[in-house]
Amino acid sequence: MTPSATMSPGFRIVLRTITCLALVVIYAPLMLVVINSFNASQTFAWPPTDLTLDWWRKAVDSQGARDAVQVSVEVAALATVVALVLGTMAAMALQRYRFFGRDAVSLLIILPIALPGIVTGIALNNAFRTVFGLELGFITIVIAHATFCIVTVFNNVLARLRRMGISLEEASADLGASTFTTFRLVTFPMMRSALLAGGLLAFALSFDEIIVTTFTAGAREQTLPIWIFNNLFRPNQAPVVNVVAVVLILLSIIPIWVSQKLAGASEGLAGR
Amino acid sequence: MNQTNNASEGTLVARLLAALRRFAAALPNRASAVLHRRPRLRLSLLIGPPMLWLGVAYLGALGALFITSLWGQDPFTGTVVREWNLDNFRLLWESEVYRKITFRTVGIAAGVTVIDILIAFPVALYMAKVASPRMRNILVIAVLTPLWASYLVKAYAWRIMLSEDGVVSDLGGLLGIDTPGYGLAAVVITLAYLWLPFMILPIYAGLERLPDSMLEASMDLGAKTGHTMRRVVLPSVFPAVIAGSIFTFSLSLGDYITVRIVGGANQMLGNVVYDNVGAANNLPFAAAVATIPVVIMLVYLAAARRTGALENV
CATH class of the missing domain: 1.20.5 (Single alpha-helices involved in coiled-coils or other helix-helix interfaces)
Known part of the structure; x- marks a missing residue:
């Protein structure tokens, strides 16, 4: 049936x-x-009366957009690396050990994403400036993004560890492998696709984030979302923003395709 | 003389280096042995760095924010005055405007969540229990893809769609629907659109875990479809719905960008916070406003925990 x-x-x-x-x-x-993105009308009159490739040509030449893409890629890459390390450690600790305050820790990991972005943004803004005396810029964006990206890696690795069990690791230890060797040769290879799925989600989350970013970016650094927001309401730039958006939509197919291939649907989506 | 001295020094250095190398080579083994014998040490090494980051830095930042909300601002210099008082909260409580903005924001978040549940449930049910496995994969990708497209661009697309002579009034006119224009309705529509995947995916995952045999058993026992939905399907996906609602509710609660793009002159709590951090430069008051969504979300999370929904996030 x-x-x-x-x-x-x-x-x-x-x-x-x-x-x-x-x-x-x-x-x-x-x-x-x-x-x-092909509409000749600068105000996007509907329905379009004439088509043009001008906006695409302009977008390719836009130095501002290219710089913003570079900043966004660098921020997202670094935040993802931090999230991968911290998220994996937290997932291994919570999955493999029973300890006092375990529930509180899992709640704490969800917190940066469960609390509204504006709260995380203003809390970090305040802490960076007044408590740590840091100037807002590239590094503060990375710290802020890594904070809310940890949960995506954590969730993916946790789900994988739960399914993996510990028998293979025990077998490795019984056969005389050290803790590190077991991690390198047994645990890590079995977690790889979960790490990739979690890392992709973390990257995407960071790449598209604007609310926390506006509070932690300072005046000089422009990530792509901030560049888009600054140019969205400029009549001359809005069509270029549209082209950038189309490129982003097209590019988004790649990570989805990869995570589908490697992790299977249900696990890739458990992230957020 | 000089040369021999150099040579012996050389051998000493070489011997030292060799010893160091041996020690370094043995270190992982030794560390591993120590770690193997002491699971508590292993645990603290694993949990230490994430806890330093989240428990000390992040929670510390939230704590500092709360402390700042109890301070005031010098009205002339604009600097933070470190005197403890509840003036910010009193102003929030007594001011008609802020109370209105709070209710409006919570209302928008609740509306978005309800709309998303109503759309996501049938879609997730179709994906998990009706569609063929091949179709199911295609649908999961179709639902996931927009999640990766830029948030701003999607909000802006709705701005264009909802404009006076935009697509909605153009095509909707055929069905007698007019565009609601820029305002609260537009904010709810746009936010519900933006967060819909966050509701579909947990419900889908929850339904996928529900064995088909449960549905078959219900039917074999004579239950009609509606009855099976109410008594079997809905109770089992309830935690997933709560998990999804955490995102739709929280993301809406803290939003201040969408309302600026499609909300007309309306303000949400996020706008008040943003304006007080930026233009007004009144950080203590902004901090006080920001505690409202925190308290709401903490109550929400505490309630969600009782349903076991947090395991599903």
Whole structure:
């Protein structure tokens, strides 16, 4: 018996209709962005009367956009590395040991993402400036992003460790391998795809973040979202922003494809 | 003479280096042996760095924020005055404007969450229990993809869609729907759109864990579809719904960008915080405002914990 036979045919049709409608609504704004990147009208008049490639040419030449992309990639890469290390350590500690305050620790890891971004942003802004005396800039963005990225790695690794069990690690130890050798040859290879899925999510989260970033970025550094926000309402730049958006939509297919290939759907999505 | 001295020095250095190298080579083994014998030490080495980062730095920052909210601001110089008082909170409590903004923000967050649950549940149910395995994978990707597209661009796309002569009034006109224009409705629509995947995915994961045999058993025992939904499916995905709502609620609660793009002149709590950090430079008051969403979220998380939803996040 197929699973769908457990519901009445009418109900299945209702579900299918709602799903189709939802997908139309999900993709309509994205399609609009794609179409508008060719729309000759600078104010995106609908429907478009004339098409042009000018915006694409302008976007390729935009130094501001290219600099912002570079900053965003560097921030996201560093934040992801920190999140990978700290998230894996926390997941191993919580999965392999029972200790006092374990629940509190797991709550603490979720907290930076469960609390509204504005709270994390202003708390870190205040701490950086008044407590640590740091000047806001590149490094403060990385610290802030890593803080809320830890949870994605943590969740993915935790799920993997839970499924992995400890018998293989015990076998390795019984055969005389040291703690480090066991980690290098047994634990790490089995966690690799979970690390990749968690790392990809962390990277994406950091790459697209704006709320925490505005509070921790200072005046000089511009990540891509900040550049987009600053240019969104400038009539001359809005069409260029549209092109950047299309490129981002297209690029987003790569990480999704990779995580699908490596981790399987249910685990990749457990991240956030 | 000089030369021999050099030579003996050389051998000494070489011998020292060799000893050091041997020690270094043995170190991992020795460390490993120590670690193997002491699980508590292993645990503290593992949990130490994340706790320093989150427990000390992050919690410390939140604590410092709360302390700042109990300070005041010199109205003339704009500097923070470190005198303990509850003036900021009194102002928040007594001011009609801030109370209104708080209720509006919570109302928006609740509205977004309800809309997302109503859309996400049927979609997730279709994905998990009706669609073929191949279709299921395609749908998961289709739901995930927009998550990676820029948040700002999606909000801006809605601004364009909802404009006077935009797509919504253009196509909606055929069905007799007019664009709501820029305002609270537009904010709720846009935020519900932005956070929808965060609701679909946990519910889908929860439904996937629900064995088909449960549905079959319910049907074999004579339950109609509606009855099976109410008594079998809904109770089992409830924790997943709560898990998803943590994101939709919290993300909406702290938002100040979407409301600036599609909200017209309306303000949310985030705008008050942002304006007080930036233009007004009144950090103590901004900190006091920021404690409102923190308290709301902590109550929400405490309630969510009782349902076991946090295991699903």
